[in-house]
Amino acid sequence: MSAKENILARIRSANAMHAAAGDVSFTPSERLSAHPRGPMPTMQWDALERFKACSIAAASTVDELSTRADIPAAVARYLKQNNLPMSGVCWPEFGDLDWHGAGLEMQPRPAAGDDKVGVTGSFCALAETGTLVLLSGESQAATTSLLPETHIAVISTSRVVVSMEDVWELMREEIGELPRQVNFVSGPSRTADIEMTLVYGAHGPFRVHVLLLDE
Amino acid sequence: MEITSAQFKKVASQKLADKKVQAALAHAKGKFVVARAKAIEELDNFEDIRRAAADVRDHCLANLDQYLEQWERNATAAGTIVHWVESAEEMNRTVLDIATSNHVRKVIKSKSMLGEETGMNEYLERGGIDVRETDLGEYIIQQAKEHPSHIIAPATHKSKDDIATLFAERHQRPRLDDIEELTHEAREILRPHFLDADMGITGANFLVAETGSTMIVTNEGNGRMTTTMPRIHVAISSIEKCIPTLEDLSLLMRLLARSATGQSISNYLSVTTGPKRDGDSDGPDEFHVILVDIGRTRVLGSDLRPALRCIRCGACMNHCPVYQNIGGHAYGWVYPGPIGSVLTPAYVGLEKAIDLPNAATFCNQCGVACPVKIPLPDLMRKLREKQTERKLTPAGQRVGMRVWAWLASRPTLYAWATRIVARLGKLAGGKQGLVHRLPLAGAEWTRGRDLPAPRGKTFREIYAARNRS
Numbered sequence: 001m002s003a004k005e006n007i008l009a010r011i012r013s014a015n016a017m018h019a020a021a022g023d024v025s026f027t028p029s030e031r032l033s034a035h036p037r038g039p040m041p042t043m044q045w046d047a048l049e050r051f052k053a054c055s056i057a058a059a060s061t062v063d064e065l066s067t068r069a070d071i072p073a074a075v076a077r078y079l080k081q082n083n084l085p086m087s088g089v090c091w092p093e094f095g096d097l098d099w100h101g102a103g104l105e106m107q108p109r110p111a112a113g114d115d116k117v118g119v120t121g122s123f124c125a126l127a128e129t130g131t132l133v134l135l136s137g138e139s140q141a142a143t144t145s146l147l148p149e150t151h152i153a154v155i156s157t158s159r160v161v162v163s164m165e166d167v168w169e170l171m172r173e174e175i176g177e178l179p180r181q182v183n184f185v186s187g188p189s190r191t192a193d194i195e196m197t198l199v200y201g202a203h204g205p206f207r208v209h210v211l212l213l214d215e
Numbered sequence: 216m217e218i219t220s221a222q223f224k225k226v227a228s229q230k231l232a233d234k235k236v237q238a239a240l241a242h243a244k245g246k247f248v249v250a251r252a253k254a255i256e257e258l259d260n261f262e263d264i265r266r267a268a269a270d271v272r273d274h275c276l277a278n279l280d281q282y283l284e285q286w287e288r289n290a291t292a293a294g295t296i297v298h299w300v301e302s303a304e305e306m307n308r309t310v311l312d313i314a315t316s317n318h319v320r321k322v323i324k325s326k327s328m329l330g331e332e333t334g335m336n337e338y339l340e341r342g343g344i345d346v347r348e349t350d351l352g353e354y355i356i357q358q359a360k361e362h363p364s365h366i367i368a369p370a371t372h373k374s375k376d377d378i379a380t381l382f383a384e385r386h387q388r389p390r391l392d393d394i395e396e397l398t399h400e401a402r403e404i405l406r407p408h409f410l411d412a413d414m415g416i417t418g419a420n421f422l423v424a425e426t427g428s429t430m431i432v433t434n435e436g437n438g439r440m441t442t443t444m445p446r447i448h449v450a451i452s453s454i455e456k457c458i459p460t461l462e463d464l465s466l467l468m469r470l471l472a473r474s475a476t477g478q479s480i481s482n483y484l485s486v487t488t489g490p491k492r493d494g495d496s497d498g499p500d501e502f503h504v505i506l507v508d509i510g511r512t513r514v515l516g517s518d519l520r521p522a523l524r525c526i527r528c529g530a531c532m533n534h535c536p537v538y539q540n541i542g543g544h545a546y547g548w549v550y551p552g553p554i555g556s557v558l559t560p561a562y563v564g565l566e567k568a569i570d571l572p573n574a575a576t577f578c579n580q581c582g583v584a585c586p587v588k589i590p591l592p593d594l595m596r597k598l599r600e601k602q603t604e605r606k607l608t609p610a611g612q613r614v615g616m617r618v619w620a621w622l623a624s625r626p627t628l629y630a631w632a633t634r635i636v637a638r639l640g641k642l643a644g645g646k647q648g649l650v651h652r653l654p655l656a657g658a659e660w661t662r663g664r665d666l667p668a669p670r671g672k673t674f675r676e677i678y679a680a681r682n683r684s
Contacts, residue, residue, distance in 0.1 A: 022273025
């Protein structure tokens with residue numbers, strides 16, 4: 001018998017000794033096709049306001065723009081204010097913007113180890129926890145939000161959803177299946193592994209700046 | 216990992232007398248407890264969510280065969296290569312085989328307690344592979360050649376000064392005196408390894424049957440690096456981590472980070488389904504998942520079964536008065552604190568961890584804090600019963616309990632004997648009313664504290680007197 005058969009046989013004989021336990025309102029196949037939600041906490045806040053507040057609580061910063069063309073100026077303003085390098089990389093979807101006009105050098109390619117600024121979009125954003133939802137794909141390099149010290153994410157206000165369950169629902173509707181990787185990002189990389197003291201920039205970005213686009 | 220749980224009493228005494236360990240524990244004490252208490256206040260139906268989470272975990276276990284098979288079908292369809300293994304040795308060998316057949320020289324690793332169980336790093340190193348832990352705490356521990364003392368804060372027993380000295384020596388750089396600088400030095404040292412490692416190894420917080428995905432959480436971003444940068448990714452996961460759906464994952468995510476560090480969500484959640492797809496700009500060429508039993512099916516068929524609900528948040532140890540005073544190393548294996556006192560005997564054998572089920576006050580702080588309602592004191596009590604049945608407890612204790620049982624089942628004799636003890640106890644307590652040294656097994660108890668002396672009358676005498684007046 002293979003290891004798989006042995007393990008499954010042991011699970012079955014162990015479970016045969018115990019009466020069915022836990023949530024029995026769905027059989028496994030029903031549960032897999034209906035994917036029922038568990039009890040949800042009360043979420044009576046305004047999703048956009050909640051997203052902003054939670055982003056800030058997660059140590060991100062937030063700026064609000066009214067048109068897509070304002071993105072380069074907003075990025076330049078943020079980088080200048082924080083004394084950061086005025087060059088970096090962006091997802092190809094932002095390659096057409098007038099970065100030069102804002103004094104920036106932004107290349108539409110995946111990030112390498114020494115790129116300092118990465119500009120990405122976001123599939124959607126999660127109000128509950130102030131979280132960006134980034135998907136892997138052809139033109140959505142994961143490195144852009146991971147390797148640079150500064151991550152700037154552009155998200156349309158219409159893509160802010162309430163709960164994590166809503167994210168899955170949106171993905172089922174719009175994509176049908178999961179991409180190779182879904183990353184939930186809530187603020188800059190951090191650690192408290194030395195004397196429980198919080199430090200930002202453990203391995204990923206030191207800072208996350210969110211540009212909320214209300215078109 | 217080597218099992219030193221048999222030396223629990225000796226090591227616990229050493230840790231209690233070790234000023235450095237005590238200072239580190241005092242520094243950490245209560246911080247996670249306060250953070251958790253604040254974080255769960257955000258959920259107005261925390262108890263409902265907790266009950267639902269416990270039910271979902273039980274439901275997973277009751278149908279584990281179906282969910283694992285469903286998970287495997289979906290994972291394989293997404294291009295994941297799935298391996299099933301029964302023993303620690305088999306798991307280590309499988310990982311090494313994947314590494315050698317792909318000419319892997321360097322591995323970057325994100326934290327895995329299962330890897331600690333099997334001693335995977337040492338095994339791979341013996342096989343000629345360079346393994347780099349990347350979680351800061353695990354990196355510190357690996358550099359110091361020690362073992363984690365906490366499942367989510369592995370280096371919590373080390374002070375900033377210890378780490379500063381360690382880094383100066385290992386990195387051959389000037390000694391730093393600032394936590395931020397130390398953290399960033401580790402970032403700088405590890406960054407090139409992320410970029411040129413051939414293989415990444417992670418654990419899995421959960422496997423999602425609905426999609427065939429593996430899921431990990433990190434705060435540092437090392438998990439994202441490990442699953443994305445190298446050309447091979449291997450995830451090791453024990454079988455009980457399998458959950459049905461993404462909705463169930465969302466439910467458990469509301470509890471995990473809150474119970475662990477008091478965050479409302481971990482910084483990074485990465486849900487991975489298969490290797491790099493056609494056209495993807497990044498991701499590994501091969502993705503292997505190793506499903507591991509080592510002891511899980513045995514526990515599933517035992518009365519310790521509820522322990523398999525565990526989602527590895529660490530709340531039980533954070534809330535445990537014993538852990539708070541001795542730290543994690545005395546427990547002698549991978550999992551410290553109350554969950555360790557159950558899992559260690561369950562996985563390595565009760566006779567090798569004889570003191571662990573007794574290293575508890577049964578205050579039930581762990582049971583109250585557990586996000587999936589594992590009845591930890593009950594499980595420890597079951598282990599104590601097994602110790603007695605299997606005559607693993609000291610002979611003196613067994614004789615003592617038999618004498619007590621004999622006496623307690625004879626009410627008249629019991630009343631007479633306790634009257635004598637109450638009166639002798641009062642005398643022994645002297646003016647202070649404290650007994651400094653008890654005879655026999657009690658000597659151990661009074662070694663570190665005094666016993667408030669009896670006041671000279673038994674409960675029954677006082678009760679009878681009250682009823683008369």
